[in-house]
Amino acid sequence: MTWDPEKYREKREKVLGVKKRGLSFGTLTFAVSCIILAGLVFLFLPGPLSYLKTRHLDDAIFKMEHHQAWPRSLVTQVAALPGVSGTSLDTHDTRLVVTFDRRSIDPETIEALFARHGLDTTLLNRESHRQRMVILESEKELENETL
Amino acid sequence: MTDHLIEINSLNKMYDSGGTGVAAIDHMDFYIDDGEFVSVTGPSGSGKSTLLSVMGGMNRPTRGQVQVDSLDLYALTPEQRADFRSEYLGFIFQSFQLIPYLTLLENVTVPMAITGRKKKEKRDMAMAVIDRVGLADKALRLPDQLSGGEQERVAIARAIVNRPPIILADEPTGNLDSRTALEIMALLQELNREGHTVIMVTHNREMERHATRSVRVRDGRIETLDTDWCTK
Numbered sequence: 001m002t003w004d005p006e007k008y009r010e011k012r013e014k015v016l017g018v019k020k021r022g023l024s025f026g027t028l029t030f031a032v033s034c035i036i037l038a039g040l041v042f043l044f045l046p047g048p049l050s051y052l053k054t055r056h057l058d059d060a061i062f063k064m065e066h067h068q069a070w071p072r073s074l075v076t077q078v079a080a081l082p083g084v085s086g087t088s089l090d091t092h093d094t095r096l097v098v099t100f101d102r103r104s105i106d107p108e109t110i111e112a113l114f115a116r117h118g119l120d121t122t123l124l125n126r127e128s129h130r131q132r133m134v135i136l137e138s139e140k141e142l143e144n145e146t147l
Numbered sequence: 148m149t150d151h152l153i154e155i156n157s158l159n160k161m162y163d164s165g166g167t168g169v170a171a172i173d174h175m176d177f178y179i180d181d182g183e184f185v186s187v188t189g190p191s192g193s194g195k196s197t198l199l200s201v202m203g204g205m206n207r208p209t210r211g212q213v214q215v216d217s218l219d220l221y222a223l224t225p226e227q228r229a230d231f232r233s234e235y236l237g238f239i240f241q242s243f244q245l246i247p248y249l250t251l252l253e254n255v256t257v258p259m260a261i262t263g264r265k266k267k268e269k270r271d272m273a274m275a276v277i278d279r280v281g282l283a284d285k286a287l288r289l290p291d292q293l294s295g296g297e298q299e300r301v302a303i304a305r306a307i308v309n310r311p312p313i314i315l316a317d318e319p320t321g322n323l324d325s326r327t328a329l330e331i332m333a334l335l336q337e338l339n340r341e342g343h344t345v346i347m348v349t350h351n352r353e354m355e356r357h358a359t360r361s362v363r364v365r366d367g368r369i370e371t372l373d374t375d376w377c378t379k
Contacts, residue, residue, distance in 0.1 A: 003152050003181055008312055011234040015218060015227050041253050 035055060057129035060107040062096045066118040069093035074117055078110060099129050151178035152312070152344060158211035160197055160367075171197040172208065175366035179209075179346065181312070184339040186358035187348045195348045195366040196317055202346065203236055203315050204228045215313070233261060237306030241318035243298045245290040245305075251277060252286040255305045260308065280334065296327035303334060307343065314338060315335040316347040320354055332357040339358065 023031070048056070064070060070093050079087045083104025088097045098110055107123050112120045160172040168197040170196040179185050187195045200206035206222045213220045215235060223231060237258075245254050255273040255324055262271070277286050280300040282293075290298055299319060306314055316335065320328035328351075336357055339345045347358060354363050 003216075005217065007181070008235070010219060014234055015223070015230045017227065022262055092199055120161070 051130070054103050054130050054133075056103055057099055058102045058126055059129045059132045060098045060100065060110060060126045061124045062098065062107075062110070062114070062121045063124050065122060066097075069120060070096050071117075074114070078113065081105060081110065081113070084110075095124070098133075113146070152181040152216060153179040154212075154214040155202070156212040156214070156266065158198075158201065158213065159195075159209045160201060160206070161209040170367045172201065175211070175367075175369055176302075177362065177369060179344065181338070181344055182342060184336065184349070184357070184359045186355045186361045186363060187346065188350060188355050189353065189364035189370075191350065192365045195350075198364065199315055199317055199346065199348050203238065204232055207347060211260070227302050229261075233258065234310060235311050235313050237309065237311040237314045237318075239302050239306045239314065239316040239319045241321040242288070243322075245298060245301055245303045247290055250287050250289060251282060251293070251301050251304075254272075254290065254301055258309050270291045273304075273308055276308045277301075280304045280306075294327075295320040295323050296330060299323060299327070299331050303331070303338075307338060312342070312344055314343050314345045318349055319347060320349065320351060324354075328354065333372060 014042070068087055075087050075089065075096065078084060080097055081100075083101045084098055085101060086099040088099075089095065090097075096105075100107075107126055111121060111123060155175055155177050158172050160171065161168040162171050163169075173194075175198070189195045197206065201208050202215075203248060204213075204223075204298040207221055215231070218231060220231065246257065249257070252270070252273055255277055256269050259269045259272065262269075264289060274283065274286065277283055280303055282297060282300055282304070284295060290301065293301065299322075300323065303319075306316075314335070319335065320331050323331060332354055333347055335347065339359070345358075347354070349355060
């Protein structure tokens, strides 16, 4: 029978690598590298991202004289101030922690608002929001260990 | 571009024998067409098995060229040559070369290991060829639980499982009694009729008659039996 170049074309192309079977080594390596990179990003990126988001934030801790509880409506007003990104009260409602962007607002502006409402407050402390979070976290761990 | 399925051009294979070169194949030129059943005969040491291994891409010639389906075998990379063997060739050996601790079914599945086929597909294909050689009821037996003729049938099933266009058989009936040998030859003829090109090395003149053409080799050269077909 005369040789027919079309008869075994598919086999010939397989041998010559024209038709790739499955994944090539390069593709497989690329895919595995992408998975590893994605894993590393997942593991290590949240930290830097969180830093970028919170690096301008400070926490101011206010206390009311005479141990009064903070009026809820006032807390809502503070939270609505431009540059304030959060407020939280301690369990007895005597301390108010205001998280704010130091580029937009300062504790004195917040204190002025309290004064307008006739409240006698004291700024107990001002510190970096990230630093406070770290302290809170370690305090929580310590509490768990003690229990 | 070639005109034939297999073309052998100016083939030479030297072996080093105690410091002197011995030509196992000495300037051979011939071709084999698609669908032929060619027997290669000759006395012991005439170079017929060397010729078969060179044609099978397993033994690099000292000089010359082997082209199969226009592929220059020894210009291919080793990986391409392995793919070539997997795609184009089925080997049948005189000593069967079955793996003794694998069942018949597993032995036949071995050549499909690198084909990327799914497990079920491999099993179905293996069972189909086992059935084809008449051993379906013994598929789960080990080679030593089979007779010589049956082991040869397994070797044939293994050779054709990847549906290769070319079957290379080295003394396929060498270890068989004459009645079983005839059965195996009938099976090879059947495969040839189904479209496989069969190239069989044998020293048995009786078996040679089952081929459609014959090449006689002596001292590494072709002794032309029929000038119409075996030389260019």
